[in-house]
Amino acid sequence: MSEIIKLSSPSDFESLREKIIKGRDPNRTAVAVCSGPGCLAYASGKVFKRFEEALSAAGLEGEVTLAQTGCHGFCERGPSVVILPDEICYLRVSPEDVNEIVETTLKNGAVVERLLYKGEDGLPIQKESDIPFYKYQQKVVFGDNKRIDPRSIEDYIARGGYTALVKAITTMTPEAVIAEVKDSGLRGRGGGGFPAGAKWEATAKPPADTRYVIVNADEGDPGAYMDRGILEGNPHSVIEGLMIGGYAIGANEGYIYVRQEYPLAIDNVLYALDVLRELGLLGENILGTGFSFDIIVHKGAGAFVSGESSALMSAIEGRVGEPRPKYIRTSISGLRGKPSCLNNVETWANVPLIINKGANWFKSIGTEGSKGTKIFSLVGNVKNTGLVEVPMGMTLRQIIFDIGGGIRDDKEFKAVQTGGPSGGVIPEEMLDLHVDYDELYSAGSMMGSGGMIVMDKDTCMVNVAKYFLEFLSDESCGKCVPCRDGIDQLLEVLRRMTAGTARPDDLDLIEDISVMMKECALCGLGQSAPNPVLSSIKYFKDEYVAHINDKSCPGGVCKALIAYTIDVEKCIGCGKCMKVCPVNAISGDKKKPHKVNNALCVKCDSCYQECPSKVQAVTKIRQADVITAFATSEEAANE
Amino acid sequence: MSDITLKINGTEVTVEAGTMVLDAARKAGAEIPTLCNLEGLEPFGACRLCVVEIVRGGRSRIVASCLYPVENGIDVLTESEKVVRYRRTILELLKARWPLIDKKLLEKYGVPADRMVPRDNFCIMCGICVRHCSERRKENVLGFVGRGIERQVVSYTVRAKKVCPECFDKELSCLRFCPTGVIVNDCATVCPASRDEEAFAKPVRVRDDDNAAAVKKSLGDA
Amino acid sequence: MLGRLAAVDKIIEAHGSDREGLIQILLDIQREFRWLPKEILEHVSKRLDVPINYIYNLTTFYAHFSLVPKGRHSMHVCMGTACHVRGAERLLDRTSQVLGIKPGQTSRDEKFSLDTVNCLGACALGPVMIADDEYLSNPTLEDIRRKADSCE
Structure with missing residues (x-):
C-alpha cells in the first residue's frame, strides 16, 4: 500500500474501494505469472524476474501490469503465464521465452504459437478458458487467483474483497449470518462433510465469555494440496471467511493453523494480517462497528492426526496432538475449554461468496445433498495433473478424462483413490459416479479434503493398501490399542501378501480387525484407517486372492512375486534395457533378442520402463514360474 | 447434581449425573474388563477393553464405557454379540504384545490362537505408570516418547535416581499398579536408579536390545 | 554453549515465555540449530517450567523435530500417494545412492541429511523431492548428483 489510512467507518472502506476500482482500467494489459507450488518448482520465479527486466527494457512498465499470482491450477504444464484481458495462456514458459512474449504479444499484439496448448486435433488454443483442462471447470473459489497478487490487498478489494465482511457486520445480525450459511447447505471441505452452518450454530449456543474460530490448514492428506493453493494464492479470502465466522459465532479471536511445510502460505498470511491491522480491518472496533477481532498464526510441527479437530486444538495449546474422546464436543469445550469452531481452508474461503451472492446462488450449484463447488487435486497417473474446481455432482469420468485428459502414456485406467488415508479406491465400472459427499461415501470411499489420485493398470491394489497402512502406522498417535496395534497387525497381513x-x-x-477398529478406535483416524484396505478388497478381491493363492501380483509391482523376462518374438535388440540395467543382468547382441538373468536381476523396473512403448518386449511374469523354469531346464540338463 | 436413569443389561438403575458408564455398570453388577483404568486417575480410554453397546431409540453405537458419561434413557449392553466380538479381537491384539495376559479372560471371550504376529514388548502402553507418576505423584520420572507403533514408555535417569529409591515399594509406587507386571519384573534390572550407567533416558521395557537402541537413538542419546 | 542459550532465550522471549508457545518455540529452535540438543531442551524445560518428560513427548511426537544433528543441507523425498504411484521409492533409492546415506541418516561430514516426508504438497510434480528450498520434479540420478555437487 502506498499510503495507509486507517479505516474507521464502513464509508471509509467504501471510498477506499471506489478509489481502487476507479484507478484500474479493466482493459489494461496484465501479465499474470503463476507462482503456485508447481510453477515455482518449475522456476516461475526466474520467469517473473525476466519479465521485470524485459518490460523495463521495452519501456512498457507504465503500460503493463506484472504480477506474481497464486496457483492457476494447470501444474502439469507449468510455469503458466496468462496475459490479460485476453486470457492468452502460455504454458511451460521458460525464462528464455520471455523476450519473445514481450516482443510478439505485448508489443505487437500477436501470439507466440509454440507456447500455446495444443488440442487433440493438434491445433493451438489461445484462450485459457477454451483449454479442455479449464473448459469444464467452474472456478468459484479458485477463480480469482490469476487476477490477484496475494501480497496486494488492493487486488482483492478490487475483486469485491471484504465487501462480504462489511455487509455482514453492518447489515446482518450474527443469527442472520448463521442462518444464511445454514441455508446455503455448505458442508465442511476437510473431511466428513459436516454441515458448516450447524457447526457454527452449535458453537454460538453455549453460554461462554470467550469463543474461538479456527482455520485448519494442516492439510495432511498425502496427495492433496488445494488448501495450499488457496492460502498461498488468495489468503484474504480465507481470512475474510474466518472473520465473518467470528462475527457470527461471537468470537473475537481466530487461529490459522498452518503446517510448517508451507512457508510461503505462512508468509503470505502473516503479511496479509499486518496489512489488515494497519488498515483497521483487524483489531479493536473494526470500522467503528463495535466488532473486534484478531488472528494468530500457529505453525504445525508435522502430525497427520493434528487434522482431527481436538488434536489440532491440543497442538495450539502447545501439547501433544492426541485426540480427545468424541463425546466432548469442541463446539462446547474446544480450545482452552471454550466453544470453538474449526473449519478447513476451503470451507472458510466459501463463506464470503455465500454472504455476498446469497444462499440461493450457492444452492444452485451442486447436488441435492452437496452444494457448491469442490477443488480437487487431480494427481497420479493422469495426463493433466493440477488443481481443478468443479461443481459437486460432476462424474469421475468427466474429471479424469475430460479435464484430466485421461491416463498418462495412454495406459489403461484401473482405479481412483479419494479421501486420502481415510478414503478408498473406486474402480472403472464406477467411473460414472457423481462426485459428492454421499455418493463417495456409499461407494466405500469419502470426499476427504479432495485428493484424487488416479492409478493405471500397472498399480497393485494390495501394495496401495499397504502404502496407506504404512502411512497410518507412522501417523497414528499410538494411544489406543485398536488403532496402534490394529494397524500394525493389518500391515503384517499385507506384508505377508506382498511377500x-x-x-x-x-x-x-x-x-x-477392521470391523473392530471402525467402531472401537478412539478417533476418526483409527476408525477410518481400515477403509483403504476394505474398499480395495471390495472392488479388487481377485487381486488379493491372486496374491494369497496364486502368489502373483497382477499389477506387476510386488517385487517378491514378479520376475522380468524379454519376449524373443517382440525384442528388436535395441539394447536400451541393457544400458539402463544397474546390475548387468541383461545380455544380448545388437539387433538380436536380449535375455534377463533372473539370478542377478534386482527388479528395479528400469528395463520395463525403458523398453520402447511400441515394442513392449520386456514383460513381467510370476516369480514362481521362473523357479519352475529353472527346475525344468536343470532337469533337462540332467537328462 | 441431578440423577440419571438408564438401563444396564435391561435393569434400570439411577446414578449421579457425570458418572461414567463403566462405574455405573460395575455398580450394577456387570463385569467389564479394563486395563488402563485406575481409580484416582483421569480416564484414559486407551485399551478399549471396556467397550459396551449403547442403545437409544433403536440406534446403537459402541463406546468406551470408561469415558462415556451416563445419559437418561440409554440402554447399556455390556456383553452383546458385537461387544463380545470386538473384545475378542482387542484381547487378541493385546496378547500379541503381552503373552502372559490373563488366560481366563482369553478363554471367556474365545480368543483364537496364533493369528497375530507376536510383538513381545510386554508393555501394553496403558500409561498407568506414566499418568500415576505425573498426575498423582507429580514426579515426572516416566514419560511417553514417539508415536504410532513406535510409542514407548521411558524413564528419565536424573529424576529416577533421585525419586525412585524413595518411592520404590511404597504404597504409592508405580510398581503396584502396572497391570502387566513389566515394571515389577524389570525394575531391578532395568530401572536406571539401580544402575550406574550414564544414560539420559531408558526404555522401561528392554527385553530386546534393538528396542533399547532404537529408543536411545530417538532421544538423541546414542 | 552460553551463546547458544542466549539465542534460545531470545526465541523464548519472542514468544512470551508462555507454556502454550512451546511448540512454536521448539520450531524456532529447530530452525536455528537444525536439531534440538539436549542441553537446550533442558534449558527450555527450566525456563518454561515444563517437565522434561513432557518436552520429549512433544519432540518425539511431531515429525519436524530432530533430536540428532542434521546435515547442513537437507534432502527430503516425498512419500505422498501421488508420488508413490509415480515411483517415489525409486526416487528415494536414487537419492540414497547419490548421497551414500539411508533415509533418516546424516552423512559423516554433516553435509547432508536424507529424510522422507509424508507429503510435500507439490503432488502434481510427483515424484518430487525438496533439496534445501528447491523442489526437484522426478530428478534423474544426474540431476541429483548435480544438485549435491552444488552444495557447499
Whole structure:
C-alpha cells in the first residue's frame, strides 16, 4: 500500500474501494505469472524476474501490469503465464521465452504459437478458458487467483474483497449470518462433510465469555494440496471467511493453523494480517462497528492426526496432538475449554461468496445433498495433473478424462483413490459416479479434503493398501490399542501378501480387525484407517486372492512375486534395457533378442520402463514360474 | 447434581449425573474388563477393553464405557454379540504384545490362537505408570516418547535416581499398579536408579536390545 | 554453549515465555540449530517450567523435530500417494545412492541429511523431492548428483 489510512467507518472502506476500482482500467494489459507450488518448482520465479527486466527494457512498465499470482491450477504444464484481458495462456514458459512474449504479444499484439496448448486435433488454443483442462471447470473459489497478487490487498478489494465482511457486520445480525450459511447447505471441505452452518450454530449456543474460530490448514492428506493453493494464492479470502465466522459465532479471536511445510502460505498470511491491522480491518472496533477481532498464526510441527479437530486444538495449546474422546464436543469445550469452531481452508474461503451472492446462488450449484463447488487435486497417473474446481455432482469420468485428459502414456485406467488415508479406491465400472459427499461415501470411499489420485493398470491394489497402512502406522498417535496395534497387525497381513507368504485365512483376519477398529478406535483416524484396505478388497478381491493363492501380483509391482523376462518374438535388440540395467543382468547382441538373468536381476523396473512403448518386449511374469523354469531346464540338463 | 436413569443389561438403575458408564455398570453388577483404568486417575480410554453397546431409540453405537458419561434413557449392553466380538479381537491384539495376559479372560471371550504376529514388548502402553507418576505423584520420572507403533514408555535417569529409591515399594509406587507386571519384573534390572550407567533416558521395557537402541537413538542419546 | 542459550532465550522471549508457545518455540529452535540438543531442551524445560518428560513427548511426537544433528543441507523425498504411484521409492533409492546415506541418516561430514516426508504438497510434480528450498520434479540420478555437487 502506498499510503495507509486507517479505516474507521464502513464509508471509509467504501471510498477506499471506489478509489481502487476507479484507478484500474479493466482493459489494461496484465501479465499474470503463476507462482503456485508447481510453477515455482518449475522456476516461475526466474520467469517473473525476466519479465521485470524485459518490460523495463521495452519501456512498457507504465503500460503493463506484472504480477506474481497464486496457483492457476494447470501444474502439469507449468510455469503458466496468462496475459490479460485476453486470457492468452502460455504454458511451460521458460525464462528464455520471455523476450519473445514481450516482443510478439505485448508489443505487437500477436501470439507466440509454440507456447500455446495444443488440442487433440493438434491445433493451438489461445484462450485459457477454451483449454479442455479449464473448459469444464467452474472456478468459484479458485477463480480469482490469476487476477490477484496475494501480497496486494488492493487486488482483492478490487475483486469485491471484504465487501462480504462489511455487509455482514453492518447489515446482518450474527443469527442472520448463521442462518444464511445454514441455508446455503455448505458442508465442511476437510473431511466428513459436516454441515458448516450447524457447526457454527452449535458453537454460538453455549453460554461462554470467550469463543474461538479456527482455520485448519494442516492439510495432511498425502496427495492433496488445494488448501495450499488457496492460502498461498488468495489468503484474504480465507481470512475474510474466518472473520465473518467470528462475527457470527461471537468470537473475537481466530487461529490459522498452518503446517510448517508451507512457508510461503505462512508468509503470505502473516503479511496479509499486518496489512489488515494497519488498515483497521483487524483489531479493536473494526470500522467503528463495535466488532473486534484478531488472528494468530500457529505453525504445525508435522502430525497427520493434528487434522482431527481436538488434536489440532491440543497442538495450539502447545501439547501433544492426541485426540480427545468424541463425546466432548469442541463446539462446547474446544480450545482452552471454550466453544470453538474449526473449519478447513476451503470451507472458510466459501463463506464470503455465500454472504455476498446469497444462499440461493450457492444452492444452485451442486447436488441435492452437496452444494457448491469442490477443488480437487487431480494427481497420479493422469495426463493433466493440477488443481481443478468443479461443481459437486460432476462424474469421475468427466474429471479424469475430460479435464484430466485421461491416463498418462495412454495406459489403461484401473482405479481412483479419494479421501486420502481415510478414503478408498473406486474402480472403472464406477467411473460414472457423481462426485459428492454421499455418493463417495456409499461407494466405500469419502470426499476427504479432495485428493484424487488416479492409478493405471500397472498399480497393485494390495501394495496401495499397504502404502496407506504404512502411512497410518507412522501417523497414528499410538494411544489406543485398536488403532496402534490394529494397524500394525493389518500391515503384517499385507506384508505377508506382498511377500508371497500369506495365509489362507488372512482375509478373515483383515475383516475381524477392521470391523473392530471402525467402531472401537478412539478417533476418526483409527476408525477410518481400515477403509483403504476394505474398499480395495471390495472392488479388487481377485487381486488379493491372486496374491494369497496364486502368489502373483497382477499389477506387476510386488517385487517378491514378479520376475522380468524379454519376449524373443517382440525384442528388436535395441539394447536400451541393457544400458539402463544397474546390475548387468541383461545380455544380448545388437539387433538380436536380449535375455534377463533372473539370478542377478534386482527388479528395479528400469528395463520395463525403458523398453520402447511400441515394442513392449520386456514383460513381467510370476516369480514362481521362473523357479519352475529353472527346475525344468536343470532337469533337462540332467537328462 | 441431578440423577440419571438408564438401563444396564435391561435393569434400570439411577446414578449421579457425570458418572461414567463403566462405574455405573460395575455398580450394577456387570463385569467389564479394563486395563488402563485406575481409580484416582483421569480416564484414559486407551485399551478399549471396556467397550459396551449403547442403545437409544433403536440406534446403537459402541463406546468406551470408561469415558462415556451416563445419559437418561440409554440402554447399556455390556456383553452383546458385537461387544463380545470386538473384545475378542482387542484381547487378541493385546496378547500379541503381552503373552502372559490373563488366560481366563482369553478363554471367556474365545480368543483364537496364533493369528497375530507376536510383538513381545510386554508393555501394553496403558500409561498407568506414566499418568500415576505425573498426575498423582507429580514426579515426572516416566514419560511417553514417539508415536504410532513406535510409542514407548521411558524413564528419565536424573529424576529416577533421585525419586525412585524413595518411592520404590511404597504404597504409592508405580510398581503396584502396572497391570502387566513389566515394571515389577524389570525394575531391578532395568530401572536406571539401580544402575550406574550414564544414560539420559531408558526404555522401561528392554527385553530386546534393538528396542533399547532404537529408543536411545530417538532421544538423541546414542 | 552460553551463546547458544542466549539465542534460545531470545526465541523464548519472542514468544512470551508462555507454556502454550512451546511448540512454536521448539520450531524456532529447530530452525536455528537444525536439531534440538539436549542441553537446550533442558534449558527450555527450566525456563518454561515444563517437565522434561513432557518436552520429549512433544519432540518425539511431531515429525519436524530432530533430536540428532542434521546435515547442513537437507534432502527430503516425498512419500505422498501421488508420488508413490509415480515411483517415489525409486526416487528415494536414487537419492540414497547419490548421497551414500539411508533415509533418516546424516552423512559423516554433516553435509547432508536424507529424510522422507509424508507429503510435500507439490503432488502434481510427483515424484518430487525438496533439496534445501528447491523442489526437484522426478530428478534423474544426474540431476541429483548435480544438485549435491552444488552444495557447499
